[in-house]
Amino acid sequence: MRLSRYYLPVLKETPSDAQIASHRLMLRAGMIRQQGAGIYAWLPLGFRVLKKIEQIVREEQDRAGAVEMLMPTIQSADLWRESGRYDAYGKEMLRITDRADREMLFGPTNEEMITEIFRAGVRSYKDLPKMLYHIQWKFRDEIRPRFGVMRGREFLMKDAYSFDIDEDAARKSYYKMFVAYLRTFARMGLKSIPMRADTGPIGGDLSHEFIVLAETGESAVFCDRGLIDMAVPAKDTDFDSDLKPVIDQFTSLYAATEEKHDETEFTAKVAVSDRISARGIEVGHIFFFGEKYSKPMRAVVAGPDGAEIPVQMGSYGVGVSRLVGAIIEACHDKAGCKWPMAIAPFHVGLINLRAGDEACDAACEKIYAALEAAGVDVLYDETAARPGEKFARMDLVGAPYQITIGPRGLESGEAEVKRREDGEKSSVAFAEVAAMIADRVKAALEYA
RNA sequence: CGGGGCGUAGCGCAGCCUGGUAGCGCAUCUGGUUUGGGACCAGAGGGCCGCAAGUUCGAAUCUUGCCGCCCCGACCA
Numbered sequence: 001m002r003l004s005r006y007y008l009p010v011l012k013e014t015p016s017d018a019q020i021a022s023h024r025l026m027l028r029a030g031m032i033r034q035q036g037a038g039i040y041a042w043l044p045l046g047f048r049v050l051k052k053i054e055q056i057v058r059e060e061q062d063r064a065g066a067v068e069m070l071m072p073t074i075q076s077a078d079l080w081r082e083s084g085r086y087d088a089y090g091k092e093m094l095r096i097t098d099r100a101d102r103e104m105l106f107g108p109t110n111e112e113m114i115t116e117i118f119r120a121g122v123r124s125y126k127d128l129p130k131m132l133y134h135i136q137w138k139f140r141d142e143i144r145p146r147f148g149v150m151r152g153r154e155f156l157m158k159d160a161y162s163f164d165i166d167e168d169a170a171r172k173s174y175y176k177m178f179v180a181y182l183r184t185f186a187r188m189g190l191k192s193i194p195m196r197a198d199t200g201p202i203g204g205d206l207s208h209e210f211i212v213l214a215e216t217g218e219s220a221v222f223c224d225r226g227l228i229d230m231a232v233p234a235k236d237t238d239f240d241s242d243l244k245p246v247i248d249q250f251t252s253l254y255a256a257t258e259e260k261h262d263e264t265e266f267t268a269k270v271a272v273s274d275r276i277s278a279r280g281i282e283v284g285h286i287f288f289f290g291e292k293y294s295k296p297m298r299a300v301v302a303g304p305d306g307a308e309i310p311v312q313m314g315s316y317g318v319g320v321s322r323l324v325g326a327i328i329e330a331c332h333d334k335a336g337c338k339w340p341m342a343i344a345p346f347h348v349g350l351i352n353l354r355a356g357d358e359a360c361d362a363a364c365e366k367i368y369a370a371l372e373a374a375g376v377d378v379l380y381d382e383t384a385a386r387p388g389e390k391f392a393r394m395d396l397v398g399a400p401y402q403i404t405i406g407p408r409g410l411e412s413g414e415a416e417v418k419r420r421e422d423g424e425k426s427s428v429a430f431a432e433v434a435a436m437i438a439d440r441v442k443a444a445l446e447y448a
Numbered sequence: 449c450g451g452g453g454c455g456u457a458g459c460g461c462a463g464c465c466u467g468g469u470a471g472c473g474c475a476u477c478u479g480g481u482u483u484g485g486g487a488c489c490a491g492a493g494g495g496c497c498g499c500a501a502g503u504u505c506g507a508a509u510c511u512u513g514c515c516g517c518c519c520c521g522a523c524c525a
Contacts (some may be wrong), residue, residue, distance in 0.1 A: 009458085011458090012459075012460095012475075013473095014459090015459070015460085015516050016460070016518080017454095018510050019518085031470090036517090037516085037517065037518090038517085091449090108525095110525085140525085144522095151500085153522075157522090157525055158525095209525095218524090282524090282525065285525060317525050318525075322525065324525070353483085354484095385486090386485090387484050388485040388487085390484095391484085391488045392486050406484055406486080407483095407484085408484060447451085
């Protein structure tokens with residue numbers, strides 16, 4: 001992408017209402033623009049990141065055996081009356097009436113709708129198990145939206161739903177999602193820690209929040225240091241195999257959010273040097289809720305003996321738009337974003353220090369074309385801006401690699417390569433730089 | 449929803465107390481000098497001062513109402 005054609009409205013000064021790093025940087029880097037309290041437009045740069053995150057989530061859901069679909073944002077109130085949640089949900093639900101005065105709502109979640117869809121097409125236990133998911137915008141009229149996209153009112157969420165014949169089978173579905181989540185967040189360069197969460201009226205051990213540690217996290221969390229270095233299940237994990245050992249391993253060490261924290265247990269089970277008490281961002285939540293919706297909404301199947309039984313359900317959410325903020329919280333410095341390769345809006349920033357100079361232009365065009373041909377996402381700054389401004393802007397955008405071409409380096413036949421992560425700079429022979437960077441990008445995009 | 453605060457040019461702000469139709473920095477545009485980490489000189493454009501009513505000869509400024517946004521708290525992917 002040529003910068004001159006792109007829409008990248010960067011800000012030199014920090015907008016006054018941005019309190020935390022991710023919000024500040026997203027505004028400054030021209031990723032989002034606020035349209036109302038907790039409502040944001042995604043500008044081209046932010047949209048690229050959002051799409052890359054969404055794609056990773058999708059790939060890992062598919063790998064775990066979930067099937068993608070798409071449900072509408074607008075739902076009918078009648079559906080929610082069936083489960084009894086229409087009145088229970090309260091003011092967080094945005095209620096709408098259409099021209100015929102029918103009561104509608106902008107979906108805050110989709111349990112009712114998926115249950116309706118499922119019951120319409122499944123009759124027998126032989127059709128189970130099933131796992132369905134979609135990635136869709138939701139709206140929750142939060143009392144107090146804040147922190148930019150981390151707690152917006154409108155947000156993009158992946159939600160999956162599992163349907164099983166009994167609790168034992170449901171447990172297997174739950175495990176699949178557990179593993180899928182570990183992999184999903186790891187691929188984005190995040191350390192996520194599954195923490196036990198409130199299971200509500202059902203009880204049991206089947207509810208976990210996936211937390212990313214960050215100073216600006218909204219909840220206080222407590223865990224064993226051992227969880228941080230625990231190896232994430234590999235790409236070739238067979239999701240139909242017994243996943244219990246993996247779950248056992250990840251749940252063997254203490255990890256709880258504030259609400260579930262038990263200080264006595266914490267001090268008893270975790271050595272002082274291994275105790276982490278920090279703040280975290282919830283990026284995913286998996287939950288088994290049994291017959292909560294299937295029973296009142298009559299999502300039943302015939303069992304082997306012919307008797308109708310309500311299906312056992314679970315739901316599994318990932319805050320896709322929130323992840324953009326969460327990743328920035330985890331990966332940034334004073335100058336800007338430091339994107340992990342997998343979700344970087346651009347892999348490489350190419351800086352032409354002397355646009356208009358024949359030699360510089362020719363050299364840059366050549367590298368630009370070579371990188372693009374190799375499938376690398378390049379942001380090519382061919383504007384007439386001054387060097388300092390170009391460097392600062394590229395640091396703000398945060399591509400993992402920057403290639404700088406200027407008259408000085410060109411004389412010696414070299415390009416300067418800077419790694420955004422640690423600022424390390426090196427000179428690379430002009431003839432080799434494109435191939436070298438393309439290789440590095442490809443290597444970084446390989447995932448476990 | 450309770451408590452606090454803010455709304456003046458694209459962004460950051462001053463002016464308001466003590467009424468006289470608006471200013472600063474950055475950004476933008478033009479010309480010139482510059483050019484390896486956010487340049488310099490000269491000039492220019494850009495504002496129903498959130499909206500509405502009221503007081504007044506006169507309102508960004510005072511009064512009332514409304515709207516919007518932010519922060520703290522209880523609640524949440």
